[in-house]
Amino acid sequence: MDLLPPISASLGAMGSLYGKLDAFLDTELKDEIRELGSRLLKLAKAQDLPVTARIWMKEVRDLSYDMINCVDTDADWIDKMSRIFKPRVKEANGRYDRYKLESVPSRRMNIVPIPTVVGDRKPDIGLHAKGGVVDRLCRTLTDGDEQLKVLSIVGVGGIGKTTLAKQLWREHKPGDYFDCRAFVRTAKKPDMRRILRSILAQVRPHQPPDANEVHDLIHDLTEHLKDKRYFIIIDDLWDTSVWDVAAHAFPKGNHGSRIIATTEIEDVALACCSYQSKYMVKMEPLSESHSKELFTSAVFGSGEQHSCHVNEVPDEIIRRCAGLPQAIISISSILASYGEANTVENWEQIQNCLPTNTTSDEILKEVLIFCYKSLPSCAQTCLLYLSMYPENYLILKEDIMKQWVAEGFIRAPTEKEKMEVAGSYFDMLVNMGMIQHIDIDYSDEVLYYAVHHMVHDIITSKSIEENFVTVIDYSQRTVRFSNKVSRLSLQFGGATYATTPARIGQSQVRSLAYNGLVSCLPSISEFKLLRFLILHIWADQPSTGVNLRRISELLLLRYLQVTCNDTVQLPDQLQGLKLLETLEINARVAAIPSDIVHLQSLLHLRLGGGTELPDVTGILKSVTLNPPPSSSGRTISLDGSGSPPESVKTIELLPPICRIPKWIGRLTKLCVLKIVVRELLMDDISNLQGLSALTVLALYVQQRTTEQISFATGALAALEYFEFGCGVLHLSFAEGAMPNLQRMKLGFNAHRGDQYGCLLFGIEHLSNVQEIVGVIGSTAGAEEHDLQAAESAFKIAIGEHPSNVSLKASYVVEEYGPLEKQHSVRGKDPSTSSELSGSQKQESEEAIKQKADNNSQSIN
Structure with missing residues (x-):
């Protein structure tokens, strides 16, 4: 039990409660809680439990939340735990014995749970079998x-x-x-x-x-x-x-x-x-031969290894997948995860769990349910959490990972390790087809994801069954609620008269996600036990701003994210939010609370562009400035702002900024820097070169540089990923610069009639580089031969590298750079949050951020 995450769908807050038992003075109570937790864990590992057992489990989970709320909020919690909760715990253990739940009939999963880490899955696997359809549609278009x-x-x-x-x-x-x-x-x-x-x-x-x-x-x-x-x-x-x-x-x-x-x-x-x-x-199901080919390649890979295993695939598994690529990929991902540990027994166990003689919809549903049951318990909790979002809502991987960690679903010694585990769960769900790639840019990098609609139905139903998430949407009039709601998702969208049902006990809600108009927003201060708050608000009428001044009353708040198209009014002081770790305001802020410098638990700070950067002194790990939804390409300066503490590890400045702030050079622990600037001079580069801990640098320049950008010997010694975009590419690397650089992405523009000199002087000194991606934009008047000339010059420059590096070059149809496009997913109308990120001709600031995040995660 000591290895349980603090919070889970099947065990409630029992893991968090176990972590606090040492502070309990009542030995009998501690023993009773341990017994209760062990019994709950035993039943949680079983499948198809009778109603009596499921009701008992729900009541115990509710009890665990009540107890942890008491511990977290009451000054005299030690007395209350013995006086109020010990009788309830003993009574729950007594009911377990009276109901004879120790010997209750149940079915345990008869397959080895899938490992945490699984291999990569191609977004378009299976399309090869539909080539004729693709060609036909392309011709018609x-x-x-x-x-x-x-x-x-x-x-x-x-x-x-x-x-x-x-x-x-x-x-x-x-x-x-x-x-x-x-x-x-x-x-x-x-x-x-x-x-x-x-x-x-x-x-x-x-x-x-x-x-x-x-x-x-x-x-x-x-x-x-x-x-x-x-x-x-x-x-x-x-x-x-x-x-x-x-x-x-x-x-x-x-x-x-x-x-x-x-x-x-x-x-x-x-x-x-x-x-x-x-x-x-x-569209028709795949033929048996195409199904077998897809299944085998997904399990064993391609090439000779693939060919050697074709005949090992049981025909019955293929037949039961009914030619559905989604079903084939989901099942094959489970088998692929076993690797060398795969056995004939695994194949047979999976085969016996698959449905027979039913409709295609039922087959896919049963396959997805089977995949859900095969997930590790923590991954099940993470997947169920996604029912907090509306159907087909676009999600960002990094955001979801942070939210899983903040909710307490991940157990690991450090924050970095928690994020790594969260990332592995997310990748697992993608590989199984539970989460889908939605927005993929010209270089095949995934920007956004969504939950498959059938998976969303399954997890919404399961969340209701487990009383894990309660979802209210604008169209619902009568919904069955539990008497206790821990996680509440209000999905009002564009509805103008939606309200929160009065019978929901707001004082018991731990997590709240709201998506809708500001006029329908409930009184946030009534949710006294909130640890986790996401507000995606849209003001569809002129207003004086969104009043969030009373959030300072939410004393248990750990995570706050606000996205809005209007000005957000925060309280003058946040002194009560001593536990707040993440503060993300993706909107204009009327005024930063004066005491934000005293938030000692604050790790991640994100503010809308144009907001004066506060002088934060806590143990902050990341600072972000994003453009507000209504920004019109205006540039802001930060050199007059207070600098973040030297302990900061991540900075994102994406409005754009006039110049690189001088104080960045003092951030000796900075690991990730993502920045868009109006102009770049050698003084700015000199300011960056001594950042000895920097591993990821994404640097975009709005104006064409007039001088060569040079990196000196010893510059950026820890850098492993470098992304640079500018109208003109003229970089120089001295011997010994960026000695650990592994991957590089460079963007520049082709101009009409340009003659290209040396684009990359000294690239041969970057001996550890394994992959280089080039993106070439087309300016006004540039023709096809201008693009070809730019590509040729780029390839010649890369040819100076002594190793056989992986090279990929592609075109975009406008000037390369993210700067003219000032609306990211964080600044959009929440009611349009299912849209793609606009034209993929250019990259938005969010795309820069997401790609650099992906690279920093893979490096670290």
Whole structure:
């Protein structure tokens, strides 16, 4: 029991309670709690328990939360634990004996739990078997017919519709054939306002939507698209009503525009393409041979090793997967995780757990449930937590990892190790297909993820069963609630009159996630026991700001994230928040609390751009400045701001900043720096070169540099990943500079008629570099031969390296750089949070951050 995480879905707060037993004076109470925890753990390892056992477990979990709340909040908790809770604990143990739960009939999982770490999975695995469909759709998209065409992709869940749509999305970038594009995911309970705002934000990225009403959004879309060749993908349609409304926003015109809709329902598919079946693509299950090939390659890899094992795959497992790529990949990921420990018994046990003679939907559902049950207990908890987010909500890996750690789902000695474990769980869920890649940029790096809709249904149901997360959405009128709610998710979206049900006991809620309009936001100060608070708020009417002054009353708060399009008003002082570790305000802040310097537990601070950086002196590990939602490319200066403490390990400055602040050179423990600046001079580089602990540097420059950027001998000795983007590439590396550099990504622009000199002087000195990625942008007037000349010059420069480094070069169709695009996922309308991150012609600040995060995690 000592190895349990503090909080879990199956054991409640028993792990946290165990960690505090040494402080208990009542020996009898300690023994009773240990006995209670052991019994709860035993039942948690079983499957298909009778109702009596499940009710007992729920009551014990509720009791564990009551006890830990008492320990955390009451000054006389020692007396209360003996006087109030000891009788309740003894009574719970007594009921266990009376109900004879020790010998209750149950079924234990008869398969070895999958390891924590599993191999990488390719996002588009399985598409090779559908090459004919891909080719057919590609031809139709660009066949030269100037009439608007609507294509429908229909098929059962898990057949690969979204994967196919994403492939088409990546192959048709703006400027290649279409003027603009948008990819939007719907849901079973669609919010038309969100869907239309999402499309408008993507096809018109430099002018965020102002309209809020559906008819106004339709008008704005029609006006913007009327003279353009556009490409729209509407993924996961469930009802023709969504299409009936959205279709009014798409002008027919004679510009060769295309729309693709994906759905599981044939009637919806036909309605979208005006009942012209020739424009409907019906996806069929994989053949047995293709299924076996996909399964074998997923388990054993490709090449000779793959060929040697083809005949080992039991045909019955293949047959029971019914040709569904999602089912095949999910099951194969479990077997792949065993590696050399794989046995015939494992194959047989999995085969016996798979359904037979049922529908495709039921097969996929049973496979996903089986995968969930195969997860380690901690990973199950982490997956269930994702039901806090609405269906098809876009998530960032780093955010979710931090939230898992903050919630107490991960047990490890240090914060770094907790993040590593959280990252391994996230990767496991991706490999199993529970979490899907959604937004992948031109260099095949994953930016955003979403939970598969069927998985979301499963975990929402399971969370209700376990009383782990209670979800309220704007469409619900009557919902069964437990008498105790620990985690509450209010998913109101664009609803204007949504309210929190009065019968929910707000004083018992530990975690609250809110997504909706500011007018529907409940009184946060009523949630006295909150440890964890996420607010995604949208002000759809002019206001004086979002008043969060009373959050200082939430004395147990550890994690606070606020995303808003309006000014956030924080309290003048935060002196009561002694446990606060993460403070993320992705919005304009009216004023920083004066005593923020006294928050001794604060580890991570994120503030909206334009906010004066406070002089934080605690044990801060990361500082971030992000552009607020309404920023218009303005540049801010930070040299007049207070500097963070020397203990800081991560800094993200993404507005852009005028120059690199001088105080950065004093941060001797800084490990990760991600920064966008207006200009870069050698004085700035000199300021960075002595950062001996820096392992990740992502540096983007808005203005063209006029001098060579040189890195001296001994510069950045610990650096392992370097990302640099500027209109002109002119870097120099002295012998002994960046001696540990392993990966490098460089972006620059091709200009009309440019003659390229030495782009990378001294690259041969970077002897440990294994991978170099180049991204070349096209400026106004640049033609194909200019891009080719730039690529040739880049390859010649890389050719000076003595080793056979991995080289990848690609083009973007506008000037390279993230600076003209000032809306990241953190600054968007929460009601449009399921959208892709706008045009992939350029990288947003969030993309820079996410990629550098991925590299820093893999390095560390």
